[in-house]
Amino acid sequence: MAENTTADEIDTDVEDVPQDEIVVLAQKWKKKRGSLIMALHELQGRLGYVPRDQAMKLGREMGVPLANIYEVLTFYNYFKLESPGKYIVSVCTGTACHIKGSPKLLQGLEDELGIKAGESTPDGEYHLQGVRCLGCCGLAPLASVNGKVYGKLDTSDSHAVLEHVKVDQPVASRPDDDAAAAD
């Protein structure tokens, strides 16, 4: 690894995760070879995404060049570089869901929220995304809201999917929720 390109010299304020926590996180994974992806999972699990300043801090603590971190972050669909909002609405786009009408469901949600898949509403309330197969094909078509899966949906009733959001408590990013919600 090219040590001279680490984030060492860049000084930033780290607010989102307490300094010592990210140090602990880095120390935990630093000992295991090749664990950058695992460390990023843990970071995203806490914040819902990987902010740039946090990536820098992590790189500094783990001795990984920032370029390597972004190489990984941008390669894998799962990692998010921007805050996804309070409610992550994920429509499964796997084959079984596709055949059962998930494109129509996604379209309906886009219309309902006035945003495109992959975008967040301006108020930061909703983030809409199409995700890879969630593996619950028996319940197709399905969507998840903050990781909770709703199956056998009526593709013409995207409004009902959003109603679930109002019923369920918003869940601030926990590893388990992001795992199902993000892609």
Add this chain to the structure above:
Amino acid sequence: MKPEELEVKAAAELAKQQALEARLVCCSSTGCHSSGAADVAARLKADLKAKGLDAKVQVGGTGCMGLCSKGPLVRLTSKAHDDILCSEMTPDLATHLVEEVVAPLANGEPVADPVGVLGAHTVDLAAPFFAKQERVVLSNNGHADPEKLPEYLMHGGYQGLRKALTMTAEEICQEMLASGLRGRGGAGYPTGLKWDFARRVESDVKYVICNGDEGDPGAFMDRSVLEGDPHAVIEGMMIAARAMNATNGVFYIRAEYPLAVERVEKAIRQARVAGLVGRNILNSGWNFDFDVRLGAGAFVCGEETALIASVEGRRGTPRPRPPFPSVKGLWDKPSCVNNVETLANVPRILHNGAAWFAAKGTEKSKGTKVFALTGKIAHNGLVEVPMGITIRELVETIGGGTGTERQVKAVQTGGPSGGMIPASQFDTPISYEHLQQLGSMMGSGGLIVIDDHDSVVELSRFYLDFCVDESCGKCAPCRIGGTQMLHLLDKIVAGEGTAEDIKSIRKIAQAMQRGSLCALGQTAPNPVLSALKHFESEFTERLKKTETEQA
């Protein structure tokens, strides 16, 4: 733990279960969980406790029982009656079940018609969906709790490993070869041969890697096995390790499967505490342990060299082979990557013998295969069938056809790397060879049914779009070829295509198949090619009408 203690623990668990009046096992896999299985289980427990019956009736979890679309499922096992599978359960129905059936049974009172009590909320276990299946890999699903090691031991768990510890590495490889087990990830390479290659390479460190990166959209076999029987995969990996003198085990699991990750991690911890993983395993002096690594949403990471790059914490791009991972794999050490289902077969083969396994299936495709039946099919879910069963039996007898007035048009096997098989070919037996002859492939086990209202042009476009999106971009045939082919398909879908475009698709497909670095690019044209092979008219009907034709 001493080897003999396996039997002692298994016998203790058996005695405990035999002392019960009834057992209620609730599916605790992702599918039923999404349908509210946890609430049902909680209600069952609460009601039984309130009645003071919690010592006589056990409420537990279990792996996927198959009929995900009818979830949450609860299986009632009792001394007085045959097993009853309760479907689409709710907390209130759970209370009803306890009041009318479970409580009387536990108190020794006869229940005349337990099935009638739940009416439509039961599934006939003698129906073809269940009766036609043969369960090896899924044998513990519906019976054992994946979170309880003693229950796995009761069903013969870790006996395969025990046997392996008395054999030489070569003997284990020979046993696998004799069984005829082939890789269940799709390619179908003989497992015994693969292990033997790794065995022959001398090295101080060797890795056994479990490929749990089930990326095929529309497939959930591996998720169900990891969630439903994690100890079987752990045991399979340890036997593989003995067969090639490997020193470390690595699980690579999709991050989209949090429950599978949780179950595997828990099972490893349990096995470590019991002396089945870690140091001095089963008092043999052998040491072996596991690491768990998560994927991060990249289909290409199912390819073994890309997977290894990802385990190393890098971008998951494949590299040319040779050198094969069996020579130079993870951290440049010899490594063997096996699929989840393959590994789950292994302990059963060692425990029951190669001949037992080889007696199932066809001449060249032995054993069983797990399929995820989805799409336009009445019985959506997870099934395990002997190799050699016809596609018709699988789709119509077990799957129940479309369940609507529409006709089944075709099935797609092998996902984005596989192909379509028209209904006219449904009498073909399911085996690696037969499916390949039809222009498809076994794949990992996703089987998508489409009906006469679905367009094969659009479905093949869907798969190609997936592959283009998931292409890592390293090699030109896949990166450029895929994109160009997608443009042509888009043109055809939009009604702007010409006969020349179909020719170009075939040409590009050939270039991708021959020139791509890894299987993703090599197989990406398959859905389009098979659709053209069997349903060419659907493409030509969509072509732009020339002026003379319009006239």
